[in-house]
Every structure is written in structure tokens, then in C-alpha cells.
Amino acid sequence: MSARDNILRRIREANGHEGATGAKERETILARLDARVRGPMPTMDWETLPRFRERCIAMMSTIDEAGSFAEVPRAVASYLKQKNLPTSGACWPEFARLDWAGAGLRVEARPSHGEDKLGITGAFCALAENGTLMLLSGEDTHATTSLLPENHVAIVAASRIVRTMEDAWDLLRSERASLPRQVNFVSGPSRTADIEMTLVLGAHGPFRVHVIVVDA
Amino acid sequence: MKVGLFVTCLVDLMRPSIGFASLKLLESAGYEVVVPAAQTCCGQPGYNSGDRNAAQILAKKMLREFAGCDYIVVPSGSCGGMIRAHYPELLAEFPEMTQEVDSIARKTYELTDFLVNVARIDSVPGQFSGSVTYHDSCSGLREMNVKTQPRALLSKVAGLNIREMQQPEQCCGFGGTFAVKYGEISARITDLKCEDVQSAQADALVLGDLGCMLNIEGRMRRRGDNKTRVLHVAEVLAGMTDPVQDLDRRTAG
Amino acid sequence: MQVTSNQFKHAASLKLADPKVQKALRNAKGKLVVARSRSIVELDNFEEIREAAARIRDFGLQHMDVLLEEWEKKAAAAGTIVHWAETPQQVNDLVIGIARKHEVRKIIKSKSMLGEETNLNHALEAAGLDVRETDLGEYIIQQFGETPSHIIAPAVHKSMDDIADLFAEKHGRPRLDDIASLTHEAREILRPHFLDADMGISGANFLVAETGSTMIVTNEGNGRMTTTMPRVHVAITGIEKIVPTLEDISLLLRLLTRSATGQSISNYLSFTTGPKRPGDKDGPGEFHVIIVDAGRTKVLASEIREALRCIRCGACMNHCPVYQNIGGHAYGWVYPGPIGSILTPAYVGIENAIDLPNASTLCNQCGVVCPVKIPLPDLMRKLREEQVQKNLRPWPERLGLRLWAWTAARPAVYGLLTGIAARIGKWLGGRERLLHKLPAAGSEWTSGRDFPAPRGKTFRELYAQHRSRGTQ
Numbered sequence: 015m016s017a018r019d020n021i022l023r024r025i026r027e028a029n030g031h032e033g034a035t036g037a038k039e040r041e042t043i044l045a046r047l048d049a050r051v052r053g054p055m056p057t058m059d060w061e062t063l064p065r066f067r068e069r070c071i072a073m074m075s076t077i078d079e080a081g082s083f084a085e086v087p088r089a090v091a092s093y094l095k096q097k098n099l100p101t102s103g104a105c106w107p108e109f110a111r112l113d114w115a116g117a118g119l120r121v122e123a124r125p126s127h128g129e130d131k132l133g134i135t136g137a138f139c140a141l142a143e144n145g146t147l148m149l150l151s152g153e154d155t156h157a158t159t160s161l162l163p164e165n166h167v168a169i170v171a172a173s174r175i176v177r178t179m180e181d182a183w184d185l186l187r188s189e190r191a192s193l194p195r196q197v198n199f200v201s202g203p204s205r206t207a208d209i210e211m212t213l214v215l216g217a218h219g220p221f222r223v224h225v226i227v228v229d230a
Numbered sequence: 231m232k233v234g235l236f237v238t239c240l241v242d243l244m245r246p247s248i249g250f251a252s253l254k255l256l257e258s259a260g261y262e263v264v265v266p267a268a269q270t271c272c273g274q275p276g277y278n279s280g281d282r283n284a285a286q287i288l289a290k291k292m293l294r295e296f297a298g299c300d301y302i303v304v305p306s307g308s309c310g311g312m313i314r315a316h317y318p319e320l321l322a323e324f325p326e327m328t329q330e331v332d333s334i335a336r337k338t339y340e341l342t343d344f345l346v347n348v349a350r351i352d353s354v355p356g357q358f359s360g361s362v363t364y365h366d367s368c369s370g371l372r373e374m375n376v377k378t379q380p381r382a383l384l385s386k387v388a389g390l391n392i393r394e395m396q397q398p399e400q401c402c403g404f405g406g407t408f409a410v411k412y413g414e415i416s417a418r419i420t421d422l423k424c425e426d427v428q429s430a431q432a433d434a435l436v437l438g439d440l441g442c443m444l445n446i447e448g449r450m451r452r453r454g455d456n457k458t459r460v461l462h463v464a465e466v467l468a469g470m471t472d473p474v475q476d477l478d479r480r481t482a483g
Numbered sequence: 484m485q486v487t488s489n490q491f492k493h494a495a496s497l498k499l500a501d502p503k504v505q506k507a508l509r510n511a512k513g514k515l516v517v518a519r520s521r522s523i524v525e526l527d528n529f530e531e532i533r534e535a536a537a538r539i540r541d542f543g544l545q546h547m548d549v550l551l552e553e554w555e556k557k558a559a560a561a562g563t564i565v566h567w568a569e570t571p572q573q574v575n576d577l578v579i580g581i582a583r584k585h586e587v588r589k590i591i592k593s594k595s596m597l598g599e600e601t602n603l604n605h606a607l608e609a610a611g612l613d614v615r616e617t618d619l620g621e622y623i624i625q626q627f628g629e630t631p632s633h634i635i636a637p638a639v640h641k642s643m644d645d646i647a648d649l650f651a652e653k654h655g656r657p658r659l660d661d662i663a664s665l666t667h668e669a670r671e672i673l674r675p676h677f678l679d680a681d682m683g684i685s686g687a688n689f690l691v692a693e694t695g696s697t698m699i700v701t702n703e704g705n706g707r708m709t710t711t712m713p714r715v716h717v718a719i720t721g722i723e724k725i726v727p728t729l730e731d732i733s734l735l736l737r738l739l740t741r742s743a744t745g746q747s748i749s750n751y752l753s754f755t756t757g758p759k760r761p762g763d764k765d766g767p768g769e770f771h772v773i774i775v776d777a778g779r780t781k782v783l784a785s786e787i788r789e790a791l792r793c794i795r796c797g798a799c800m801n802h803c804p805v806y807q808n809i810g811g812h813a814y815g816w817v818y819p820g821p822i823g824s825i826l827t828p829a830y831v832g833i834e835n836a837i838d839l840p841n842a843s844t845l846c847n848q849c850g851v852v853c854p855v856k857i858p859l860p861d862l863m864r865k866l867r868e869e870q871v872q873k874n875l876r877p878w879p880e881r882l883g884l885r886l887w888a889w890t891a892a893r894p895a896v897y898g899l900l901t902g903i904a905a906r907i908g909k910w911l912g913g914r915e916r917l918l919h920k921l922p923a924a925g926s927e928w929t930s931g932r933d934f935p936a937p938r939g940k941t942f943r944e945l946y947a948q949h950r951s952r953g954t955q
Contacts, residue, residue, distance in 0.1 A: 276884050281885075
């Protein structure tokens with residue numbers, strides 16, 4: 015008998031069953047998986063966009079707005095200049111054709127390999143409840159770009175801001191057949207309080223997250 | 231309505247005045263109070279030490295003694311909680327007793343809870359000129375929902391004002407046998423409670439459980455505080471706080 | 484981790500006397516307790532959500548076999564290689580086997596309490612592998628050669644000065660003197676290892692049956708790196724972590740982060756489903772998940788099975804008056820505080836952790852804050868009952884309790900003995916009405932406290948007189 019067989023057998027015995035689970039019971043359990051019922055949620059009487067803005071700031075991101083995707087490079091340049099940050103880095107391929115050079119930035123559409131100080135990404139969607147970005151792994155959505163550089167800039171269309179994680183899962187299910195390799199929910203710069211319970215921003219991931227909401 | 235008074239083993243041995251104060255309060259509220267003469271212990275020491283048999287014997291005895299009462303009132307959240315919250319589980323092995331046990335559990339009240347929510351008294355005999363701070367015993371709070379009731383009653387005592395400590399709901403460190411099995415840890419927890427009591431700067435510490443009372447007072451006196459009085463809520467409400475005895479201590483030197 | 488739980492009392496004594504530990508514990512308590520209570524306010528139906536969370540976890544326990552099979556099916560379909568391990572030894576052997584197969588030299592680890600249970604790091608190092616903890620707290624204690632003292636904040640017992648000294652020694656750089664600089668130095672030191680490690684090992688906060696995923700809850704970014712950058716990723720997790728749907732996870736997460744650190748959400752929530760996909764530029768070539776029993780099925784079959792609902796938030800220990808004063812190390816194994824007092828005897832053997840279920844006042848501050856409503860004091864009581872049944876209690880205690888029960892069942896004898904005790908006690912208490920010393924077990928009380936004296940007569944005898952006098 016394999017470890018797997020032994021463990022499953024002991025689980026069944028512990029739960030008062032003899033032998034394999036019957037087809038009817040199995041069906042009931044699987045039906046619960048398919049039903050995907052949402053549990054009780056707290057009262058959320060806030061407007062989506064104001065909430066998203068407020069929560070990004072609460073989670074220590076900074077947030078800005080742009081009227082269109084074309085305006086994004088200038089918005090990014092203005093942020094970097096204001097904070098005295100490096101003006102070159104990597105971006106996701108979907109932003110390759112934005113006029114970075116015109117805004118005085120040197121941005122290459124490639125994965126980040128660790129030397130970059132700036133990573134520019136989009137997001138599958140964003141969650142207003144806690145100021146969260148939902149990033150999916152994929153061919154053109156490199157994981158390292160939002161993770162390795164000290165500065166992460168995220169470009170999010172306003173129409174892609176949903177209210178809760180439950181809403182985000184529904185959106186994902188409606189647009190994709192299955193989960194990608196990794197789904198990451200990112201809520202602000204990396205942090206730790208492991209030393210004397212004192213909060214420090216910039217642990218292993220980015221020191222800064224700047225979100226630009228595009229009116230689209 | 232017949233009220234059975236269960237004074238608890240600690241009150242019986244250590245502080246009868248709490249029993250008499252409870253009696254006075256219940257009779258003033260208009261109830262016929264019976265005090266079953268053979269009462270001893272609810273079985274909690276055995277129960278919490280894992281000796282179910284010992285606890286079951288005493289629980290069954292208690293059920294017999296208080297069977298004829300409409301209510302059972304206990305000046306203790308700890309023993310009250312034992313009966314209401316734990317007797318059903320303790321006696322679950324005796325399904326023939328389930329109805330009886332559930333009935334007793336439903337009829338059992340901590341004293342201040344009974345006075346406020348059943349008797350609905352609107353005045354108390356006691357007077358007290360000074361300030362008090364109230365400690366919420368864990369079982370009273372978390373098993374018997376005792377929180378607002380003692381404070382509501384204390385605010386009816388002429389001359390008394392309540393000053394809350396910072397963390398009245400924090401455990402005092404007694405825990406029954408815990409205090410004699412892990413005395414060092416227990417005393418440290420009690421010490422923190424004493425500091426909190428001190429921070430309230432009240433004339434007296436008032437509580438609803440004699441176990442917590444003996445524990446906190448014991449540590450308080452060892453710390454050198456002979457000024458703060460330590461009183462049971464029943465004693466304060468009934469006006470039976472015995473100033474002579476407390477005066478003796480403060481002048482004993 | 485080695486089990487030293489039977490040295491609990493001695494260890495606790497040392498911690499009570501250690502000013503550094505006491506300062507760290509006060510600091511932690513102040514922050515974690517307050518932070519949690521503030522964040523709970525955001526959930527206006529907190530008790531309703533908590534009840535739903537308990538039901539979700541119970542569903543997972545009740546139908547664990549079907550849910551795990553379903554999880555495995557989905558995980559395998561995504562390319563995950565699934566292993567099952569019955570014992571801690573098997574876990575370590577499997578990990579070493581995977582490492583050997585892939586010619587791994589360097590391993591980065593993001594936190595795993597299960598790895599502490601199996602002594603994984605020790606086994607990997609003995610097998611000649613280079614293992615780096617990357618979670619800042621775990622990295623710090625690894626450098627100290629210590630074990631974690633808390634499941635969420637492993638280095639909570641260390642002061643900034645301790646860590647500054649440590650880093651100066653281990654990193655060979657000038658000593659720093661502020662927390663932010665220390666954190667950023669650790670980032671700098673560990674970054675190269677993220678880039679060149681061959682294998683990443685992580686735990687998993689939950690398994691999602693609906694999708695065949697594992698997920699982790701982190702703040703630092705090391706979790707994402709560990710599960711993305713090396714060419715092989717191994718996740719180890721207990722069977723009880725299985726949760727039905729993504730909706731269930733979303734609900735549990737609202738409670739987990741608030742209960743643990745008072746955060747509405749933790750920085751990174753990472754859901755992993757299989758290895759690198761065709762076209763992905765990043766991700767491990769192979770993703771292994773090891774599903775572990777190691778005593779959990781035994782608990783599932785026992786009277787303490789609710790303990791398996793635990794989602795490892797740490798709220799119970801943060802709110803426990805005992806833990807708040809002695810810290811985690813005194814508990815002697817991986818899990819401290821109330822949950823540790825139950826899981827330790829359950830997993831390492833009840834005779835190897837006799838004190839733990841007894842060293843509690845049963846105040847239930849823990850049960851009130853547990854996000855999945857584990858009846859912690861009741862479970863501790865069950866373990867106390869098991870100790871009595873297995874004759875593990877000291878005979879004076881057994882005798883004392885038996886005598887108490889025998890006497891209390893006989894009111895006349897009881898009345899006689901209590902009458903004597905009340906008189907002797909009053910006499911010994913003197914004018915102060917205090918006893919400074921008590922004999923036998925009582926000395927544990929009087930070493931730190933006085934004992935208020937009895938009043939000289941019992942209530943029962945006074946009441947009998949009162950009745951016979953017919954006075955009001």
C-alpha cells in the first residue's frame with residue numbers, strides 16, 4: 015500500500031466511513047465546489063474608484079491618474095523626477111509602443127533580470143477593497159518585472175478595477191479557461207516587521223509601488 | 231418563585247459573608263431563598279484536572295440537591311459557568327439525565343446577572359463612599375456573559391463611583407489548580423493585574439469571583455499594598471463590607 | 484525541531500527572569516493585540532464571517548479525502564508532481580530525493596512550520612545541501628542557530644541590538660544601529676541567492692481543491708521569489724490545509740491577516756498551479772507538492788479534531804496571558820501558545836509534553852479570538868482527561884483530587900473537615916488575616932503571593948445557626 019493509500023484510508027476511517035466514498039456523497043461534495051457560493055462579506059458601502067485610491071495610499075502605494083494610455087509615459091516620468099528615481103528600466107511588452115523616449119525615459123520591453131531599478135507592468139485587474147493589483151503569470155506578463163526592481167509602476171485601466179477578490183475570481187473565470195501558473199495579489203511595497211515588530215518598507219520586493227489609473 | 235442559593239465551596243470555607251450578602255440581596259428582591267444544607271462543591275476542580283468521574287459524582291449530587299428550585303443563583307461566574315456551560319458535556323455519557331441537566335443549566339444564573347435580568351431590581355441596600363474598580367472574571371465574562379450587570383448594580387450604590395482599570399477583561403492568573411501547579415507564571419500574571427488595579431487609583435477592587443479575589447488580594451498584599459480593599463460585588467451591593475476587618479489590616483503594620 | 488516540552492516549567496522560569504525576553508514580549512503584545520482589534524472593526528459582521536470560516540474548515544475536515552483527491556487531479560492536470568508522506572522522515576527523504584535528481588546545490592526557503600516539524604533544514608544540510616532561509620525573521624534565527632519563538636514573527640524575542648551584533652559578525656560589515664538599515668542589509672545579502680538558487684522550498688497556507696493550487700500569504704517578497712525563480716519548486720503542506728473553493732479562500736483571508744498582524748490584507752497572496760507553462764519567461768521547470776500526514780490523521784480520528792481547523796494566524800498565542808509572559812521557546816517545540824499546547828502532545832506524544840495542556844488558566848481569551856472558533860480550552864481539558872486515563876498525573880495530585888471528591892460527596896464529613904480548616908486557617912492568619920506560607924502544593928502559591936485567611940467558620944455552619952435562631 016502506498017503512502018497515498020494509507021493516508022486516504024486513515025482519513026476515511028477517522029471520518030467514520032468504511033471503504034471508498036460513495037458516488038452520491040462524492041457528487042454532493044463536487045457540487046459544492048462547482049457552486050462557488052460566496053460566504054458572508056462585510057458591509058461595503060463605498061464607491062469603487064475612491065475606495066481603490068484611498069486603500070492604495072493606506073497600503074503605502076502612491077497613486078496617480080492619466081486621461082489615456084498615451085499620457086502614461088509623461089505621468090511616469092513626472093513621478094520618477096519628483097522622487098528623484100532612476101529613469102530606465104523594463105516594462106511588459108504590452109506597453110512597448112508607448113512613447114517612453116518622448117518622456118525622457120529609457121524603457122525596454124523585456125523581463126527584468128535583477129539590475130533594473132524600475133519595473134513597469136500592467137495588471138489583469140485591480141481590487142478596490144484593499145488597494146490590490148492582480149497579476150497573472152504568462153508569456154508577456156513577466157513575474158520578475160514587478161518583483162525584483164526597487165520601484166514598481168503599475169498601469170491599470172479604471173474599467174478593470176473591481177470591488178473584491180470574489181469579483182476578481184469571477185472576472186478571471188469569465189475570461190480564462192483556467193488559472194495561470196501563478197496569480198499574485200500585490201498590495202503595496204514589500205514590507206516586514208520581523209525586527210522588534212517595527213514596520214519597514216522594502217524587504218525583498220519593491221520599495222515603492224506607484225499605480226497609474228488610466229481613464230479607459 | 232423559589233431560588234436555590236449555591237454559595238460555592240470557596241465561599242463556604244473562606245468568606246461566608248459573600249453567602250449572606252447574596253441571601254440578603256435575593257430576599258430583598260422578594261424571592262423565597264432555599265439553601266440546600268448538603269451543598270459542597272460543583273465538581274470543577276476535578277473536571278478541569280481531567281478527572282471526569284470525580285466531577286460527575288459531584289455534579290449528580292448537585293442536581294439532586296437543587297432539583298426543586300425555579301432558579302439556581304451562584305455568586306460566582308466560575309461555578310455558575312461550570313453548571314451552565316459544562317454540566318451538559320460532563321454528563322453527556324448519561325443520556326437519561328439529559329433533560330434534567332439541560333433544565334438545571336437553563337435555571338442557573340450568576341448573581342448580578344440574576345438581579346439585573348430576572349429580578350430586575352432598581353435599588354440596592356448598600357452604601358459605599360469611595361471609588362471602586364471592577365475585574366471581569368474570565369468565566370463570568372466568557373461563559374456567563376457577565377459584563378454590564380455588576381456595573382449597572384454598582385452604579386446604584388449611593389456614594390460609589392466606578393473607575394475602570396485599563397484591561398478589566400484580562401485574566402488575573404488564578405485558573406484554579408493552575409495557581410498551585412504553575413505558581414511562578416500565575417504570580418507574574420497576577421502581578422500585572424495588580425499594576426493595572428493600581429493604575430485605576432480606586433479605593434477598592436470589586437469582583438464577582440472569590441477565586442480571582444483571593445489570588446489578586448494575595449499578590450497585592452505581598453507587594454505591600456495594604457490600602458486597597460478587595461471586596462466581592464455581593465458584599466458591596468448588600469452593604470456588608472465589614473469595615474472593621476479591613477481596618478484591622480490597614481493598621482496591623 | 485527537537486522536543487523539549489517536558490522542560491516547560493524550568494524554561495518558563497528562565498524566561499520570566501529574562502529582562503530582554505520580557506521587554507520583547509511586552510512590545511509584541513502591545514502591537515499585535517491592538518492591531519488586530521482595530522482591523523476587526525472593518526468587518527461589521529465579524530462573528531458571522533467567523534462562523535462561516537469554522538464551517539468551511541469543518542467541511543474540509545469532514546470531506547478531506549474527496550477534496551484531496553479532487554485537488555490532486557486538478558494539480559496533476561496542470562503539471563504538478565504530487566507526493567504523499569506519512570511521516571516526517573518521509574518528507575525529508577522526498578525533498579532530498581528531488582534535490583538529488585535535479586543536481587541541486589543551493590536551496591532557498593520561504594517559511595514552513597511543517598519544515599520545522601520534520602527538521603527539514605537539518606536533514607538537508609546533513610545531505611550536503613546549502614539551505615538559506617529567506618524570510619527575514621527565519622533568516623535571523625537561522626544565523627543565530629536558534630528555533631522560531633512565534634509562528635508569524637519568528638525572531639520576536641530578539642532585540643534590534645542583538646540583530647545588529649549578529650549582522651556585523653555574519654556579514655562582515657560595519658555595525659548598523661537602526662531597523663530599516665538592518666532590513667535593507669539583509670535584502671542586499673540575500674538577493675544574490677534568490678537569483679542563483681537551484682531549488683525553492685515553501686510551505687502552503689492552503690490547498691484549493693477547486694483549482695489544484697497551493698497558496699501562500701506573505702509580506703516580504705521572498706515567497707514570490709522562492710516559488711518563481713529557481714528551476715525546481717517544492718511545496719510541503721499538511722493534509723488539513725485543504726479548502727474547497729477560491730470563494731472560501733477569499734473569506735478565510737479576510738480573517739487570517741487581521742487575526743495575525745492586524746493587516747486588512749497581506750502584501751502578497753500567491754496562488755500557484757503547476758510549473759512553468761509553454762511561453763512563460765519565468766517559473767520553475769518542475770513543481771512538486773508533498774502532502775503530509777505526520778500525525779494529522781490520528782488527530783482527525785480523535786476528540787481534539789477541531790484543532791485541525793487552525794489556519795496558523797497566531798492570534799491565540801498573542802492573546803494568551805501565559806504566552807504573553809513566557810514567550811514561545813518555553814513550549815519546547817514548533818507551535819507555542821494555546822494551539823501549541825494541543826498540537827504538541829498530539830504530534831510528539833502526550834507523554835512528551837505533559838505540562839502544556841495543564842499550563843493554562845482556561846480563560847478562553849484564545850477561543851474568543853480564534854478566527855475558526857476552535858474551542859481551545861475544551862481541547863486542553865480533553866488532553867488533561869487523557870493524561871488521567873493514561874495514569875500520567877503525579878500520584879499526589881490523583882490522590883488529592885480523589886480525596887476531595889470523596890469528601891465533597893459526604894456533606895457531614897466535609898462539614899467537619901472544612902470547619903477544622905477554617906479555624907486553623909484563621910488562627911494561622913493572625914491579626915493580618917494573611918497566611919504567608921502554605922504547606923505542600925500550597926507553597927507554589929505562597930512563594931509569590933500571600934493567602935487571605937479564612938474567617939473561622941464555614942457558611943454552612945453559620946447558616947445552620949442563622950436558621951435555628953430564626954433571625955433574618
